[in-house]
Amino acid sequence: xxxxxxxxxxxxxxxxxxxxxxxxxxxxxxxxxxxxxxxxxxxxxxxxxxxxxxxxxxxxxxxxxxxxxxxxxxxxxxxxxxxxxxxxxxxxxxxxxxxxxxxxxxxxxxxxxxxxxxxxxxxxxxxxxxxxxxxxxxxxxxxxxxxxxxxxxxxxxxxxxxxxxxxxxxxxxxxxxxxxxxxxxxxxxxxxxxxxxxxxxxxxxxxxxxxxxxxxxxxxxxxxxxxxxxxxxxxxxxxxxxxxxxxxxxxxxxxxxxxxxxxxxxxxxxxxxxxxxxxxxxxxxxxxxxxxxxxxxxxxxxxxxxxxxxxxxxxxxxxxxxxxxxxxxxxxxxxxxxxxxxxxxxxxxxxxxxxxxxxxxxxxxxxxxxxxxxxxxxxxxxxx
Numbered sequence: 001x002x003x004x005x006x007x008x009x010x011x012x013x014x015x016x017x018x019x020x021x022x023x024x025x026x027x028x029x030x031x032x033x034x035x036x037x038x039x040x041x042x043x044x045x046x047x048x049x050x051x052x053x054x055x056x057x058x059x060x061x062x063x064x065x066x067x068x069x070x071x072x073x074x075x076x077x078x079x080x081x082x083x084x085x086x087x088x089x090x091x092x093x094x095x096x097x098x099x100x101x102x103x104x105x106x107x108x109x110x111x112x113x114x115x116x117x118x119x120x121x122x123x124x125x126x127x128x129x130x131x132x133x134x135x136x137x138x139x140x141x142x143x144x145x146x147x148x149x150x151x152x153x154x155x156x157x158x159x160x161x162x163x164x165x166x167x168x169x170x171x172x173x174x175x176x177x178x179x180x181x182x183x184x185x186x187x188x189x190x191x192x193x194x195x196x197x198x199x200x201x202x203x204x205x206x207x208x209x210x211x212x213x214x215x216x217x218x219x220x221x222x223x224x225x226x227x228x229x230x231x232x233x234x235x236x237x238x239x240x241x242x243x244x245x246x247x248x249x250x251x252x253x254x255x256x257x258x259x260x261x262x263x264x265x266x267x268x269x270x271x272x273x274x275x276x277x278x279x280x281x282x283x284x285x286x287x288x289x290x291x292x293x294x295x296x297x298x299x300x301x302x303x304x305x306x307x308x309x310x311x312x313x314x315x316x317x318x319x320x321x322x323x324x325x326x327x328x329x330x331x332x333x334x335x336x337x338x339x340x341x342x343x344x345x346x347x348x349x350x351x352x353x354x355x356x357x358x359x360x361x362x363x364x365x366x367x368x369x370x371x372x373x374x375x376x377x378x379x380x381x382x383x384x
Contacts, residue, residue, distance in 0.1 A: 014129050018352045022336065026346035032377050035346040037173070037319065039368040043239040044285070050275035063270040065262050067095025067246065071277035075246055078280060085218040091251040094258055095273060097265045099203045099232035099245040104130050105264060106199050106228045106247060107165070109256040111136040115164035120150060122174055122353030124201065127167050136164070142355045146323075147312060148175040152186045159194070166191070169201040170215065171208055171316025174350055174364040178208060178315045184215045188223040197253065198223060203232035203245070206286045208316040209294040218248065225250055228257065233276050236286055238368075244272045293318050293367075296374070300367045303378030318368035321350065325361040327384050332359050339363075345380045 022035035033040075042048075066072070072093045079085055087093055096102040103126060111117060113135030119127055121142050128138045139158050144151050155166070168187070170179040179187075191198065200217035208214050217227040228249040234240035249257060279285055297314055309322040328335055332349035340346045347363040354360075367374060 010133055011129050017125060018348060019125075022340070022346050022348055025337065025340045029340050029344060031340045031344040031346045032373060032380070033346045034365040034367070034369065034373075034377055035348045037235075037317075037366050037368065038240045039238040039318075040373055041238065041368075041370050043237055044279075047237060047239070047275055047279050050278050051271050054271035054274035057274075059270045059274050061270065063095075063267050063273055065094075065267045066090075066258060067093070067268065068270070068273045068277065071095060071273045071280075074277050074280040075248075078283070078286070079216075079218055079248065081283070082214075083216045083218040085216075085224055087218075087248045088251065092254050093246060093248045094254060094261055095268050096230075096245045096247060096261065097268050098234060098240075098243040099201065099230045099247075100126055101243075101261070101265060102228075102230040102245050102247040103127065103199065103201060105257050105260045106230065106249075107131055107136075108134055108264075109253075109260045110197055111164055114162060116160060116162040117164060118155060118158060118166040120168065121355050122148070122350060123167070124169060124173055125353065137162075139163070140355050142358065143175070143177075146360070148172065148177045150179070150183060152183070152190060155187075156190050159190070159196070163194075163196050165197045165199055167199045167201065168217075171204040173204065173317055174319055174348060174353055175321060176314030176317050176319045178212060179215055181213075181215050184217070184220055184223065188220050191226060192222060196226065198227040200227050200229045202229055203235045204317040205231060206236050206289045207293050207318055208290050209297060209313070210315065212315060214316075226253075228253055233272075236289065237276075237279070242269065242272050244268055244276065296367045296369075296371075299371060300365070300374050300378065303375060304381050307378075307382045308384060309381060319364050319366055321362045321364055322347075322381075323360070323362050324384075332361060332363060336363055339380075343380050343384070345377055 019036045026033040072089050076089050107130045111134040115136045116139050117131045117136050119138045121140050131138050205214045218224050230247045232245040308326040311322050314320045332351045336349040347365050350362040351357045351359040
């Protein structure tokens with residue numbers, strides 16, 4: 001049987017990811033790639049050796065769908081130590097195929113047709129397609145000013161009887177800002193006496209600078225009772241290609257999340273889980289990361305201090321926004337493309353993440369790169 005039939009897309013307005021577009025352009029033009037968020041240096045050899053050892057010891061078949069026991073135990077210990085929250089190792093944590101699967105699974109488990117989900121823009125570009133895929137409606141709120149602050153009264157004003165979930169991200173991609181304790185307390189107050197679920201994307205929790213503290217949703221007793229917290233080992237330990245993350249949540253929420261997780265991926269790469277479990281036993285492996293990446297940030301900013309770019313130093317993540325209004329009046333997408341084609345440097349235009357593609361003349365640069373790469377990139381930026 002042959003013939004042509006029409007397929008109606010479930011996500012008709014979804015375009016190719018800006019990360020894929022800019023990385024392809026970087027490859028096509030042999031450009032330095034400071035666009036997509038991945039390190040260009042190796043993960044710790046000790047961690048790679050632990051993966052090899054796990055394989056050699058026979059951990060090559062399906063692990064439990066919720067994740068191996070020893071890894072869940074180490075994560076629970078870490079959260080208890082950092083945030084004072086005690087999650088149940090058997091019923092309140094699931095190892096996922098990266099944080100993206102955790103986010104997808106959490107949204108899919110709870111968002112139904114007609115439900116509203118509050119999204120703070122600029123936002124990571126998987127949130128809204130997943131909401132729409134499940135029949136939900138994203139309710140967008142633009143973060144305010146050059147420092148991308150949340151207007152909590154605006155958040156309160158858009159809550160309706162249809163609001164099922166709100167998504168936050170701290171430290172924040174793409175802006176490098178963080179939510180303060182006061183922010184989290186205001187959010188806790190707004191959500192009190194509602195049935196709204198908080199989905200907290202905290203994949204950069206260990207990359208926070210200038211002696212600031214990460215304000216996890218897990219730290220706040222009332223907030224944590226309605227929160228799904230998502231995290232990423234790939235972002236933390238320089239191995240995004242291993243696609244291993246996790247989420248924690250109260251048992252009543254996790255029960256539903258696991259139903260979706262089981263039929264989506266079932267389980268996550270076994271030897272990586274064994275390796276991470278052993279690696280987490282030394283807390284310095286993650287506690288040292290803020291200093292490591294702050295040194296990268298400071299190097300990058302020092303190298304471009306005499307350029308025509310302006311900036312507020314990133315408070316977290318491994319991204320830095322640079323304002324180019326002193327260089328050109330073209331829009332950020334065009335400037336980003338020209339920067340690749342004419343100067344050999346790839347970045348991410350921020351407008352693509354904003355409501356109505358609001359253009360603040362900013363590009364996002366990833367500084368999770370070798371010092372040599374940052375020096376070459378800065379040389380280009382200083383010539384503009």
